[in-house]
Amino acid sequence: MGHAQGDLDSGLSFHLQLGSGAIVWLFAAFVVTFVVTRVIVRLIRSGRGPFRDTDVGGVHVHHHVYGIFLILASGVAEFVYRPDAPWVHVLAAVFGVGAALTLDEFALWLYLDDVYWTEEGRKSIDVVLGATLVGLLFVLGARPFEDNAGEGRIVFAVTVTLNLVFSLIAIVKGKVGSGVIGLMVPFVAMIAALRLAKPASPWARRRYPEGSRKLERAQARFPRHRRGRLSGVGDRLAGVPTDSKS
DSSP: OHHHHHHHHHHHHHHHHHHHHHHHHHHHHHHHHHHHHHHHHHHHHHTOSSOOOOEETTEEOOHHHHHHHHHHHHHHHHHHHOOOTTHHHHHHHHHHHHHHHHHTTHHHHHHTSOOTTBSTTHHHHHHHHHHHHHHHHHHTTOOTTOOOOGGGHHHHHHHHHHHHHHHHHHHHTTOHHHHHHHTTSTTHHHHHHHSOOOTTSHHHHHHSOTTOHHHHHHHHHSOTTOOOTTHHHHHHHHOOOBSSOO
16 A cells, blocks of 8 residues: 555655646747747848748738637647657747747737727737746746635635636727736736726727716726836837838
């Protein structure tokens, strides 16, 4: 019995270490790919270096297309083959690369328009920074959706559900970064969900009628051309936004 328990503990420890290693590879690939991608696209925008946009048959192929295929390929391979190390680490890295390429153009598939260099395109940066924080928490061992207490499953399920609802409301209110971060950090999404929506958000367009007090407050709170406290960081990461598509 003691040997069996020891073998079980050893196997559990191995799988936990394996999972943690895969998360590290995923996180590292995500961060490196995002940084390299932003460097390349800024070089393309400035006309420097050997890099150019990819066109197929006259159609510009955005890099999130490659990211989607990488996510699909690595996900299917993981589900089908369930590989051990080192291949699970390879798949994790491929998934991280695909996730970075896809989320870097989050604003494009949110607006269904090429807003990469505009102020709307900054939502991609919000999502990437939020995803980076979430990934870092996973690397450090955070497991917010892991329920280890059998008697607390109902409380756990209710807590997770409420947190997801608050995150979705925050995103619909135009606070994408807070919504993503709120998936992992308690109360961030709740605070964002309870506060005033941004005037250009889907929430404001639907619930703040023209001329209403709430719309006036939202416009005063979030002026169209106002730059936030972290705008300088965003400029360094994404370049200075333009007023129109380019």
